[in-house]
Amino acid sequence: MSETPHIDIDYVAKLARLDMTEEEKSKLGAQLDDILGYFDKLNSVDVEGVEPMAHAHRVTNVWREGDQPDETYAPEILTGMAPDQRDNQVVVPKVVE
Amino acid sequence: MPYEAVVGLEIHVQIKTCTKMFTAAPYQYGAAPNTLTDAVVLGLPGTLPVLNYAAIEKCAKLGLMLGCEIAEVCKWDRKNYFYPDSPKNYQLTQNEEPLCVGGKVEIELPGPSRNVEGDHRWVTLNRIHLEEDPGKLTHEAFETVIDFNRAGVPLAEIVTEPDMSSSTEAVAFLNCLRNMIIYAGVSDCDMEKGQLRCDANVSLRPVGTKKLGTRTEIKNLNSISNVKAAIEYEIERQTSVLEGGGSIAQETRRWDVESGSSFSLRSKEEAHDYRYFPDPDLMPVQMDRSRINELEAELPERPLDKQRRYQEAFKLPFTLTSVLCVNRELCEFFEDALQTYEAPKQIANYITNDLLRELSAASEHGDSALDVGKCKLTPAHIGILSKIIDEGIISKQIGKEVFSEMFVTGEMPDAIVEKKGLKQSDDTDEIEALCLEAIACNAKAVGQYKEGNTKALNALKGPVMKATKGKANPAMLDDLLKRLINKG
Amino acid sequence: MSDLHFKTITELAAMLAAGETTSVSITHAVIERTAAVDAQVKAFLSSDPEDALAQAEASDERRALGRAIGSLDGIPIGIKDTLAVKDQHLRCASKMLENYVSPFDATCITKLREAGAIIWGRLNMDEFAMGSSTENSAFQTTCNPWNLETIPGGSSGGSAAAMSAGEAIATLGTDTGGSIRQPAALCGVVGMKPTYGLISRYGLVAFASSLDQVGPFARTVEDAALLMEAMLGKDPLDSTSIAPEGETNYAAALKVKKGPWKLGVPQEFFGEGIDPEVKVNIEKAIDWYKEQGCEIVDISLPHSELAVPVYYIVATAEASSNLARFDGVRYGHRSEEAKDALTLFTKSRGEGFGDEVKRRIILGTYVLSSGYYDAYYLRAQKVRRRILGDFEKAFEQVDAILTPTSPTPAFNRGERANDPLAMYLSDVYTISVNLAGLPAISIPSGFTERGLPIGLQVIGKAFGEADMFAIANAFEQGHDYYKAVPAL
Structure with a gap:
């Protein structure tokens, strides 16, 4: 970790697809730098050889057997909740690749 | 300075399961929009993925077919990126610990002419991992509409090493890979239906050097001819950039079928910051060694192994094996016919010429019968037909008539001969x-x-x-x- | 009406069985109480008295036919706004989901319905369960019934306040870092977070998937035990749920398990930052256990002080990904300024999420981003295992661990609103339990001079709920704090 942790808010906000005003960004930036400073505590512990813990327990092989189809949703469930829809499809502003 | 091309491929194959990768909604190509969804497919708040075990077995089978090591443990990661076709805005995939590791695929290069067998070589794979397909966007004049039917279909991503040197090798690889996948029953690999999709990585380096040059990735290659054209275009483009003293930018390019050229997708700086991390909703999968052994034992003979065997054991010429061995069903039909009557060349001829001709004619008439398994003709029909010709009961000429007749009616050849009085005259x-x-x-x-x-x-x-x-x-x-x- | 709304499930179940009351009467009492006090407490985001009464009538009909299901049949239970109830709003106290209605029931709701419970209202919370004061709701600020100037704790502040004010006989909350236990302590009620995996998370809108658990708020330990019995179990829709090991007839076991127990007291939890009144109160509680013949063991959880940074890295990383699905495409808030794929996402999310949610999404995105993953996320995951190791070592010596639930009693509204780090530190005693996946319960242990409740936390072994309940029950029965109700 760097000596003085600092978040590049513009970059991260873009990654997270969050629109924020300059004011929001500067306020948040200062708060997050504080929090990151506090996170430096983590460097005080030796974690050499420790297995990362991604789950709270060690259960494996949880799956669905049989590959049997279950009920599907009528398209109206989706179109009923979608902000914009036409002919059973969800409509969004034109996506340009 | 002369350059040589280095080509690697990433192939996405839809795995043929009845239900989706992480939920029990079914999938079929061509269904009405948004009729194959459920709460999980749509990423509704509160939903969780549950792994479809069938996808694991089929992918393991694919891995075994392609000579991969099946991992003892595979895990799930989230690949985070926003796109309107992605219901969760992350894709469940296997980044750190994929199901299949390594692997190699034997390919057959084109020979000097159509009737002559070309060289064989091996293409090395890096890995195969499982992931979920996103939904489908359709771009209209002012808007984009989204169908989530395809979202959540299991995909196997096959990643080769940068181990090919031309479009010809890439095409040969794709053809052989496709045959193997279809043989293994893992996917139908219909590129028109999006069941097999390909991205190509291309770089150049001075001939004789080892270090890889900067590569570009070309997306949207949805037919084998596109793969060929796009790689050739890219090799030419990079060659002229390098020869003009320029350097290659690492970028993603999109192949445009209409113009026959590719263009750079403005690579945003964060485009590749996928923030992979272990998915907390899915537990790791521990592969059962004995089940892997069973799957391995059930594998079909690989197409090129079969071709070699047919050439050696049955003395079939390449002109026949090249047609026969790309199709597992035809081969099974052939071997079943041999059980009735041991005349390999004659039977192979009937299958590759007459049977395929009739099947294709039937399909042209709108009868979707281009499927050996579904026509009225059985291997015994062809075996007996060959036998009665060899025995001089009918001539080869009459045999053609009998063939057409039995293809339509399904009657046995000897019965047709009897009924129609076609017996060869010895008077x-x-x-x-x-x-x-x-x-x-x-x-x-x-x-x-x-x-x-x-x-x-x-x-x-x-x-x-x-x-x-x-x-x-x-x-x-x-x-x-x-x-x-x-x-x- | 004789204060039915302040009775326990056990008391009401006995009355129902004896024909002394009806579910409709109880539900009426709760509805009337809510009508009378919720303008002050502001615990409910919405409620549907008609629907609740219809469920109550159905319960009474069952009972009349001799088909009453069990202790929960006919009991109104309030639901945190992060748990899906079919055809009801599921807003997570966020503008993002203001108009969203869930098409399905969470598994815990299905199980409560199967037990005959009345599903009653939507309870306020911090937006997407992010906060410790319920001040982060997009819709309203809930007040602590014991002192309306103070916060009820969070994120399940509505569930705790409604429970405390008699607006439900029990409520459900969710606990990712203390979101049940801390508000339970601050509102003077029982709140319990189960072993990770014991209750299905299906239908719980994910905040941090590897930490989130559903749990009950109740007036007594026995009531909490009854709710747990109804909700626990492996769910095919949640891959992280597991079939419980050991005793699960928790309520019956209370009558059998009488101690004495070996109880651990971690010195790390009584140092810097603890309110002196809280410290004295909890030490008194520990002394009480000693007087009952329990052996008090000084234990050490040396990595405790790292729990806050580990938690805020793991939880925000998972949250940044879990909340990516709220994008204005399929459901939820879509900005009117959405002009293309990028602004569709950025504007909708910028408008839909509040400050704390944005703060955590940014933090979580950052700790996963390229170049920082190893230093923050991966390291946090390793330290997480160290924290689990501390507990495993401690539980070799003791049956349960006693700590304060919160370092301070309820604080005034607005007091920590601009200091997120101070707010994060209010979870210091609860989050290590989530990181280790253990069960823990907060029970009322007295009041400050200002009249604010204090909570004692009992941390159990994984799946050690039966012992944990028994230990908590002993203290509860030895005192009458649980009988105290706020004057509203």
């Missing part, structure tokens, strides 16, 4: 009389024959065959005509 007296008549009426042909033109004999055979309705034994007829001419 020498009657045929001798007809021969003498033919000789008498065709002095010109007789003269030509005597001058050494053996083909002239056909002009004599025709009328006899016609008079006997083809039942005359052609070999016997030949002998008889020669004897009578020489005598006269």
Whole structure:
């Protein structure tokens, strides 16, 4: 970790697809730098050889057997909740690749 | 400075399961929009993924077919990126610990001509991992509409090493890979239906050097001819950039079929910051070694192994094996027919010529019968047909008629021969009389024959065959005509 | 009406069984109480008295036919706004989901329905369960019934306040870092977070998937035990749920398990930052256990002080990904300024999420981003295992661990609103339990001079709920704090 942790808010906000005003960004930036400073505590512990813990327990092989189809949703469930829809499809502003 | 190309491929294959990768909604191509979704597919708040075990087994099978190591443990990661076709805005995938590791695929390069077998070589794989397909966007004039039917379909992503050097090798690889996947029953690999999709990585380096150059990734290659054209275009483009003293930018390019060229997708700086991390909703999968062994034992013979065997054991020529061995069903049909009658070459000929012709004709008539398994003809039909020809019961000529008849009706060839009275005639007296008549009426042909033109004999055979309705034994007829001419 | 709304499930179940009351009467009492006090407490985001009464009538009909299901049949239970109830709003106290209605029931709701419970209202919370004061709701600020100037704790502040104010007989909350236990302590009620995996998370809108658990708020330990019995169990829709090991007839076991127990007291939890009144109160509670013959063991959880940074890295990383699905495409808030794929996402999310949610999404995105993953996320995951190791070692010596639930009693509204780090530190005693996946319960242990409740936390072994309940029950029965109700 760097000596003085600092978040590049513009970059991260873009990654997270969050629109924020300059004011929001500067306020948040200062708060997050504080929090990151506090996170430096983590460097005080030796974690050499420790297995990362991604789950709270060690259960494996949880799956669905049989590959049997279950009920599907009528398209109206989706179109009923979608902000914009036409002919059973969800409509969004034109996506340009 | 001469350059050589280095090509790697990433192939996405839709795995043929009845239900999706992480939920029990079914999938089928061409269904009405948004009729194959459920709460999980749509990423509704509160939903969780549950792994479809069938996808694991099929992918493991694919891995075994392609010579991969099956990992003892595989895990799930989230690949985070926003796109309107992605219901969760992250894709469940296997980044750190994929199901299949390594692997190699034997490929057959094109020979000097269509009838001549080309060289074989091996292409090394890096890995195969499982992930979920996103939904489908359709771009309209001012808007984009989204169908989530495809979202959540299991995909196997096959990643090769940068181990090919031309579009020809890439195409040969794709063809062989496709055959293997279809053989293994893992996918139908119909590129038009999006069941197999390909991205290509291309870089150049000075001939004789080892270090890889900067690569570009070309997306949207949804047919084999696109793969070929796009790689060739990219090699040319990079060559001219390098020869002009420029350097290659690492970028993603999109192939445009219309213009036959690719263009750079403005690579945003964060485009590749996918923030992978272990998915907390799915537990790791521990592969059962004995089940892997079972799957391995159930694997079909690989197409090129089969081709080698057919050439060696049955002495079949490449012209036949190249047609036969790309299709597992045809091969099974062939081997089943051999159980009825052991005449490999004759049977292979019937299958690769007559059967395929009839099947394709049937499919042109709108009867979707281009499927060996579904036509009325069984391997026994072809076995018996070959047998009765060999036994001289009917001629090859009559055999063609019988073939068409049995393809349509499904009746056994001997029954057709019986019913239609097609048995070859061995009545020498009657045929001798007809021969003498033919000789008498065709002095010109007789003269030509005597001058050494053996083909002239056909002009004599025709009328006899016609008079006997083809039942005359052609070999016997030949002998008889020669004897009578020489005598006269 | 004789204060039915302040009775326990056990008391009401006995009355129902004896025909002394009806579910409709109880539900009426709760509805009337809510009508009378919720203008002050502001615990409910919405409620549907008609629907609740219809469920109550159905319960009474069952009972009349002799088909009453069990202790929960006919009991109104309030639901945190992060748990899906079919055809009801599921807003997570966020503008993002203001108009969203869930098409399905969470598994815990299905199980409560199967037990005959009345599903009653939507309870306020911090937006997407992010906060410790319920001040982060997009809709309203809930007040602590014991002192309306103070916060009820969070994120399940509505569930705790409604429970405390008699607006439900029990409520459900969710606990990712203390979101049940801390508000339970601050509102003077029982709140319990189960072993990770014991209750299905299906239908719980994920905040941090590897930490989130559903749990009950109740007036007594026995009531909490009854709710747990109804909700626990492996769910095919949640891959992280597991079939419980050991005793699960928790309520019955209370009558059998009488101690004495070996109880651990971690010195790390009594140092810097603890309110002196809280410290004295909890030490008194520990002394009480000693007087009952329990052995008090000084234990050490040396990595405790790292729990806050580990938690805020793991939880925000998972949250940044879990909340990516709220994008204005399929459901939820879509900005009117959405002009293309990018602004569709950025504007909708910028408008839909409040400050704390944005703060955590940014933090979580950052700790996963390229170049920082190893230093923050991966390291946090490793330290997480160290924290689990501390507990495992401690549980070799003791049956349960006693700590304060919160370092301070309820604080005034607005007091920590601009200091997120201070707010994060209010979870210091609860989050290590989530990181280790253990069960823990907060029970009322007295009041400050200002009249604010204090909570004692009992941390159990994984799946050690039966012992944990028994230990908590002993203290509860030895005191009458649980009988105290706020004057509203």
